[in-house]
Amino acid sequence: MNTSDAHGARERLVVIGGDAAGMSAASQARRLKGPDELEIVAFERGHFTSYSACGIPYWVGGDVSDREQLIARTPEEHRARDIDLRLRTEVTELDLDRGRVRARDVDSGAESWTSYDKLVIATGARPIRPELPGMDAPGVHGVQTLDDGQALLDTLSRTSGRRAVVVGAGYIGVEMAEAMIRRGYEVTVVNRGEEPMATLDPDMGRLVREAMEGMGITMVNGAEVTGLPTGDDGGVRAVATEDAEYPADVVVLGIGVRPETSLARAAGLPLGEHGGLLTDRSMRVRGHENIWAGGDCVEVLDLVSGQQRHIPLGTHANKHGQIIGAGAGGGYATFPGVVGTAVSKVCDLEIARTGLREKDARRVGLRFEAVTIESTSRAGYYPNASPMTVKMLAELRTGRLLGVQIVGREGAGKRVDIAAVALTAGMTVDQMTSLDLGYAPPFSPVWDPVLVAARKAATKIRATF
Amino acid sequence: MNTSDAHGARERLVVIGGDAAGMSAASQARRLKGPDELEIVAFERGHFTSYSACGIPYWVGGDVSDREQLIARTPEEHRARDIDLRLRTEVTELDLDRGRVRARDVDSGAESWTSYDKLVIATGARPIRPELPGMDAPGVHGVQTLDDGQALLDTLSRTSGRRAVVVGAGYIGVEMAEAMIRRGYEVTVVNRGEEPMATLDPDMGRLVREAMEGMGITMVNGAEVTGLPTGDDGGVRAVATEDAEYPADVVVLGIGVRPETSLARAAGLPLGEHGGLLTDRSMRVRGHENIWAGGDCVEVLDLVSGQQRHIPLGTHANKHGQIIGAGAGGGYATFPGVVGTAVSKVCDLEIARTGLREKDARRVGLRFEAVTIESTSRAGYYPNASPMTVKMLAELRTGRLLGVQIVGREGAGKRVDIAAVALTAGMTVDQMTSLDLGYAPPFSPVWDPVLVAARKAATKIRATF
CATH class of the missing domain: 3.30.390.30 (FAD/NAD-linked reductase, C-terminal dimerisation domain)
Known part of the structure; x- marks a missing residue:
C-alpha cells in the first residue's frame, strides 16, 4: 500500500465527500489560503462534484433537459483552483490517532493512506432502503444521486409501461410524483403515514392529499409496503402492501435518508440520536479541534425546540461548507442552527x-x-x-x-x-x-x-x- | 343649524373618513362594544367606503373588470353593523373645546354639529396638484379615489386618441404606465427625478427605466412640467416641460399625495414636518386622550432611521384602523412603526x-x-x-x-x-x-x-x- 504522508511545511486539508458541503468547504478554504499555504485533497466516491440533488426530480420530469445543468462546479473547475480532487475514490477508514485516512480507488481497488492536518467529513446521507423482497429488482429506483437519476431515466426510456408507483410521500415522494405525471405516467403514491407530507400536521397534509388526488394521482395512505413482487423477467411488477397490490412498471423510492456516518462511527466520533455527527457552532466535530463536519451527515440545532435534528437539505450543506471553509482556512464563522424551513411543490400546489x-x-x-x-x-x-x-x-x-x-x-x-x-x-x-x-x-x-x-x-x- | 349632541349614557365615537383607516377603526370598535354601549357615527365626503385605492390602476388597466370589486365593504354592510354612516357628508370644522364636529351635506349644503366622546381622524391624503396652466383641463386625471378612476375611464371611453402621458414615476406613475399600456396607449412618462422610482437609489431606478423603455414606454427624466397646453376644444393636448412638448390625448397625474390635515391644522392639533398628524404608539393624537388618527393623514415612526415619515399605503391604514378601533373600543393595541416596505410592478417587472x-x-x-x-x-x-x-x-x-x-x-x-x-x-x-x-x-x-x-x-x- 502506498502512503502519501510526506508533505512539506504547508498544511494539508483532506475533504471526504465532493458534493455541496465538502466542495463548498474546499472552495472557501482555498479562497482564504493559497496553494502555497494549504494543500487541499478531496475524495469523492462517485463521478460528480457539487451537484444539485434537489434538482433530480426536475431532470427526471423533463423540466431540466440536461444532467450537466445540475452541476454547479465540475471536477475540472475545482482542479483549476488547485484542489486535488480524486473522483471514484472512497475513503474506507479514518485513523484519528495518526491523522490519516485510507482511500480506495473504486475501479482498481488500490488503497493508500493520506495524512491530514485538518479533516472535513462531508459524507452525506444514504437512502433508507427497507430490506424487502424485490427491493433490488430492475425497475426499482432511488433518486439520491445523479447516478440514480440517470439509471431511472434509462429505465424510463427502455420500458413501455405507463404505471409508476412512488413509495413515500415526503418531499422526494411528492416531487417524484410530479415528475412521473409530467412524463405521462399513471401515478400511485404509497405512503405509510396518515396523510402525505408528514413534515406537516395531518390536517395540512390532508389538503396536499386532496390536491394530489385532484391531479389524478392515486394516494394510498396508512399503507406499509411488504414487498415488491417481480415478473417473469425478474423486473418489478407491483408494490405490495398488507392489503393490496399496486401494479407498477417502475417504482421510485422516496423514503428518505439517514446520515452516512459509518466511517465516523467506526472512528469513534460523536454521533447524535439521529445518527448524525455532532458539531459545535463552528461545525467542528465535538471534541476534535481539527475535524469539521457538515451537510447531510451532521445533526443541527433546531433553534425553536432547542434539540438536535437531522435535516438533509442542500441549502444547509452549502452554508455548512462556507463555515467549515472559513474555519479550515484560518478564519471564523459559525452556524447558529435552523428553524426547519422547507418548501416544495407538486405540479402547481x-x-x-x-x-x-x-x-x-x-x-x-x-x-x-x-x-x-x-x-x-x-x-x-x-x-x-x-x-x-x-x-x-x-x-x-x-x-x-x-x-x-x-x-x-x-x-x-x-x-x-x-x-x-x-x-x-x-x-x-x-x-x-x-x-x-x-x-x-x-x-x-x-x-x-x-x-x-x-x-x-x-x-x-x-x-x- | 341643527345640532345633534343630545345622546344618552352610551358613548359616541365619531369617525371622519370612510375608507380603510376610518372604517377599520369603526368596525373593530364595534366588535369590542355593541350599540348599547357605543354609538358610532362615520362621515364620508364621497360615495364609497372601505375601498382599495391601490387597486385603481388595475381597474383602469382592465385587470379588474368592475369598480365594485375594489370595495371591501359597502355602506350597507357597515350600516348593518350599527354604524351610522353618513355619505356625501364633509366635516368642515373640529371644535375640540366642546367636543363636536361640524358637518355639511355635500349635496344640500345643510350643516349640523355632532358631539363626540371619542374622535377618529382618518381624512386620508390629497393629491399634489402643482398650480400649472391646464391642470384642470378635460383629459387631465388624478387617480386617488374611485371617483377619479371612474372619471378617467369615462374619458378613455370617449376619446379616440392613443397617446397617454403620465406625470410622475413613483408607484402610482409606473402602475398607471402599465395600465395605459394594457389599454393599448402609447405611453410617455415625464418625471422630475434623475431616474424613475425615486423611492429607490438612482442606480436601481436606472434598471426600472431600462426595463420600462424595453416595454416601449418613453421615459423622460429630469424634466419639470411647466404646463399642460390645451387644444381648441379646451381639452389637454400635451404636457410641456422646459425643453419639449409631449403630445397627449390623456394625461394621468401620479405625482403623489400629502396628508389631508387641514381640519386638524385649523383645530391646532400637532402636525409633523411632513404635514401629517403626530400620534403616540396607540395612534392617539399626541396630547389628546380621546382623539385618534390613522391612515394617510398621519406620520409614522420609521424604525430604521428613528424619524417620522409619511407613507400613504393601504396596508398601514388598515393596521392603524385595527389599533384605533381596539383603543376606542376599550381595548389595547399599539403600532410600533414601519420599516418602509413597498412593492410594485410595471407589467412583468x-x-x-x-x-x-x-x-x-x-x-x-x-x-x-x-x-x-x-x-x-x-x-x-x-x-x-x-x-x-x-x-x-x-x-x-x-x-x-x-x-x-x-x-x-x-x-x-x-x-x-x-x-x-x-x-x-x-x-x-x-x-x-x-x-x-x-x-x-x-x-x-x-x-x-x-x-x-x-x-x-x-x-x-x-x-x-
Whole structure:
C-alpha cells in the first residue's frame, strides 16, 4: 500500500465527500489560503462534484433537459483552483490517532493512506432502503444521486409501461410524483403515514392529499409496503402492501435518508440520536479541534425546540461548507442552527413549513394554540389570486411564534420565509401583526395571509390569559 | 343649524373618513362594544367606503373588470353593523373645546354639529396638484379615489386618441404606465427625478427605466412640467416641460399625495414636518386622550432611521384602523412603526424596497456599505428562473441591515419581506447569512438572492474592521 504522508511545511486539508458541503468547504478554504499555504485533497466516491440533488426530480420530469445543468462546479473547475480532487475514490477508514485516512480507488481497488492536518467529513446521507423482497429488482429506483437519476431515466426510456408507483410521500415522494405525471405516467403514491407530507400536521397534509388526488394521482395512505413482487423477467411488477397490490412498471423510492456516518462511527466520533455527527457552532466535530463536519451527515440545532435534528437539505450543506471553509482556512464563522424551513411543490400546489408541528411542540413540552386561516396570494379582486391555507402555532403565555405551515398555489410557498425570519428573531405573533410586509394588489391582499394568521393566533393567545 | 349632541349614557365615537383607516377603526370598535354601549357615527365626503385605492390602476388597466370589486365593504354592510354612516357628508370644522364636529351635506349644503366622546381622524391624503396652466383641463386625471378612476375611464371611453402621458414615476406613475399600456396607449412618462422610482437609489431606478423603455414606454427624466397646453376644444393636448412638448390625448397625474390635515391644522392639533398628524404608539393624537388618527393623514415612526415619515399605503391604514378601533373600543393595541416596505410592478417587472436608501442613511448620520448582486428567482437550471438585482445597505461597525432594494421579474418583489422582517428584528447582515429560508429549485437558488446580498455585505463590513 502506498502512503502519501510526506508533505512539506504547508498544511494539508483532506475533504471526504465532493458534493455541496465538502466542495463548498474546499472552495472557501482555498479562497482564504493559497496553494502555497494549504494543500487541499478531496475524495469523492462517485463521478460528480457539487451537484444539485434537489434538482433530480426536475431532470427526471423533463423540466431540466440536461444532467450537466445540475452541476454547479465540475471536477475540472475545482482542479483549476488547485484542489486535488480524486473522483471514484472512497475513503474506507479514518485513523484519528495518526491523522490519516485510507482511500480506495473504486475501479482498481488500490488503497493508500493520506495524512491530514485538518479533516472535513462531508459524507452525506444514504437512502433508507427497507430490506424487502424485490427491493433490488430492475425497475426499482432511488433518486439520491445523479447516478440514480440517470439509471431511472434509462429505465424510463427502455420500458413501455405507463404505471409508476412512488413509495413515500415526503418531499422526494411528492416531487417524484410530479415528475412521473409530467412524463405521462399513471401515478400511485404509497405512503405509510396518515396523510402525505408528514413534515406537516395531518390536517395540512390532508389538503396536499386532496390536491394530489385532484391531479389524478392515486394516494394510498396508512399503507406499509411488504414487498415488491417481480415478473417473469425478474423486473418489478407491483408494490405490495398488507392489503393490496399496486401494479407498477417502475417504482421510485422516496423514503428518505439517514446520515452516512459509518466511517465516523467506526472512528469513534460523536454521533447524535439521529445518527448524525455532532458539531459545535463552528461545525467542528465535538471534541476534535481539527475535524469539521457538515451537510447531510451532521445533526443541527433546531433553534425553536432547542434539540438536535437531522435535516438533509442542500441549502444547509452549502452554508455548512462556507463555515467549515472559513474555519479550515484560518478564519471564523459559525452556524447558529435552523428553524426547519422547507418548501416544495407538486405540479402547481405549493407546500411549505417552518418551525414546529403540533407533535414537535408537544414532544418538547411546549403548550400552544394553533390557528388555521384561508386567504389568497394576491388581492382578492386581482387576476389569478389563488387560495392559500396558513396554519400557525404560538406558545401559550409568551405568544412566541412556534411554527407555520402553508399549502396553496402560486405565491404560497416562499411566504414561509416571513415566518422563518420571525422564528429566528424570536418574535411573538402579536409582534408579527404589525410587520411591514410588501403590499400591492398583484402581490398580496392588504393583510398578507401570514399576518391574517398572526392576528388570529394573537387573539387566541390573549383569550387564554 | 341643527345640532345633534343630545345622546344618552352610551358613548359616541365619531369617525371622519370612510375608507380603510376610518372604517377599520369603526368596525373593530364595534366588535369590542355593541350599540348599547357605543354609538358610532362615520362621515364620508364621497360615495364609497372601505375601498382599495391601490387597486385603481388595475381597474383602469382592465385587470379588474368592475369598480365594485375594489370595495371591501359597502355602506350597507357597515350600516348593518350599527354604524351610522353618513355619505356625501364633509366635516368642515373640529371644535375640540366642546367636543363636536361640524358637518355639511355635500349635496344640500345643510350643516349640523355632532358631539363626540371619542374622535377618529382618518381624512386620508390629497393629491399634489402643482398650480400649472391646464391642470384642470378635460383629459387631465388624478387617480386617488374611485371617483377619479371612474372619471378617467369615462374619458378613455370617449376619446379616440392613443397617446397617454403620465406625470410622475413613483408607484402610482409606473402602475398607471402599465395600465395605459394594457389599454393599448402609447405611453410617455415625464418625471422630475434623475431616474424613475425615486423611492429607490438612482442606480436601481436606472434598471426600472431600462426595463420600462424595453416595454416601449418613453421615459423622460429630469424634466419639470411647466404646463399642460390645451387644444381648441379646451381639452389637454400635451404636457410641456422646459425643453419639449409631449403630445397627449390623456394625461394621468401620479405625482403623489400629502396628508389631508387641514381640519386638524385649523383645530391646532400637532402636525409633523411632513404635514401629517403626530400620534403616540396607540395612534392617539399626541396630547389628546380621546382623539385618534390613522391612515394617510398621519406620520409614522420609521424604525430604521428613528424619524417620522409619511407613507400613504393601504396596508398601514388598515393596521392603524385595527389599533384605533381596539383603543376606542376599550381595548389595547399599539403600532410600533414601519420599516418602509413597498412593492410594485410595471407589467412583468417587479420593484421592491424596504428600509433606507443611501440618501436616507446619510441624512440621519448613518455610515454604511452598499452592495449589489445579481441572482435568479429559481435555481438557475429551473425553467423560468428570472434575473433579479438586489441592493443591500448595512451599517458600518454594527453590520446592522439598513435597507434592501430589489428589481427583477416574477418572484422578485415579495422577497423584500425577508428583509422587512430582518430590519424589524434589528438583524445584522452577518446574522442574515444563516437565515433558514425556503429552498427548492422551483423557488430559489440554493442561496436565496437576499442571502447572496447579505453574504457580500457581511464580507464588505468585515473588511472595514
